[in-house]
Amino acid sequence: MSKRSQQIDTVFRQGQQLHRIGRLAEAEQIYRQVIAAMPRHADALHALGALALQAGRPAVAETLLDQAIGLKPAADFQVTRAHTLLALNRPLDAAAAIRPVLRARPHSAEAHQVLGHALSDADQPGNAIDAYQAALRLKPALPDVLNNLGMALRQANRLEEAEQTLRQAPPEPESLVNLSSVQKERGAFADAEATLHQALRLAPDSPVLRYNWSLLMHLLGRTPEAWDGWEQRFRAGAIPPRAFSQPQWQGDPLGHRRLLVHTEQGLGDVIQFVRYLPSIEGNILFEAPPRLIRLLSSNPALPPMIPDGAPPPTIDTVVSLLSLPARTHLPAAQPPYLFAEPDRVAHWRGRIGAGGLRIGINWQGFPGRFEDKGRSFPLALFEPLAAVPNVRLISLQKGEAEAQIVAAGFPVETLDGLDSGPDAFLDTAAVMASLDLIVTSDTSIAHLAGALGRPVWVALRFVPDWRWMLDRADSPWYPTMRLFRQSRHGDWAPVFAAMAQALPR
Structure with missing residues (x-):
């Protein structure tokens, strides 16, 4: 190595030291000096790419890492690139990038862990579990691996195993909030509350913990304890914040503002x-x-x-x-506070007619969204309702789930042209005004029916969304709503049997 190369490497190592102790701006400046002096310095390009990833600029990181790998296809470079692809929401590309590393280094726990991240993000929890378990076997003390494995088990609905795994993780705020979430999903609400208390003692100002506390308090019906933490949802990353230059209104009198x-x-x-x-x-x-x-x-x-x-x-x-x-803390308007257009009501009432017990049905929200997990169900579950004499099932469903009607095995009426224009729910609201009852999954149809003051039954999963609370058949949000709840995870049949039994004969 030439004297000049040695000098450049000495400068590069100074940048690495600054990088390790968190002086990132200074480290970046040194890395750029190295690259200016030696444009093909692969390690400096890799380090600069890693810095860009840390700074939330994954597209910049990918360009730099591709240059570094082109010069020196090192395994640690490939691992950083896989992390970058995950940040770019390209999990399958990340898995493809890390697999050659595993072929070359099958005993790399870190590479197995990154593969687990990629497969989890690609909604392949079974394969992610295998990858995390391999990482755990190779390096039991690998940071976050028990937490990662626990969350993959949760993703696969293996909740008991998820709880057992997360209990073995170091008691840090992130693993504790995940443990609490699993306990809540299992219906162990006292345990979930105790775990969150433990986490909040460690990090009392954590937005993630305070937001999760609010969701649990809402679910338990302890609303006064919930609203403060609810305001942390933006800082917690649950909801993307909107960028406004104007100050946030805190509820004080507006005056001339x-x-x-x-x-x-x-x-x-x-x-x-x-x-x-x-x-x-x-x-x-x-x-x-x-x-x-x-x-x-x-x-x-x-x-x-x-x-x-x-x-x-x-x-x-x-x-x-x-x-x-x-x-x-203002009072809220009580339903009905939305109304169907009279001309549309007359139109749809004429099309639907007056015969039978007219029940509008909806069974699926937006598939693939995490928020919809466990809420939707197949149309076939409505069969006990269809068997009740004089019942007419009328579909309010839109989208790909409509295809289930053909194979239903019982009559389901459809309404051509429902909300075919640019406006949402105008026809659906008018149809609801002509129905005797709406039966739906936990989706926007339930809120529409409730806001219109129409009779509506909602089928809820074992641990529902926070707004439906627990152990009650009514909703304080919507007086005309009745709630039918699972008594076991994923077991919808008793819910629909209870609905069929409750229908008038």
């Missing part, structure tokens, strides 16, 4: 929480999903609306719609 209320989650959440808007006094503008504006306009007490994403006029302060109950 103009308030923009914006949405943050799904259509069902918007329908549920718009009930708080009429109670706010002052100059208010509501940024609503474009597809919902016409439906929401059926309530003249709601403020003026602009489409979500449109540049708003001058505003002074902002707040999320779902923050209103936590920040204002």
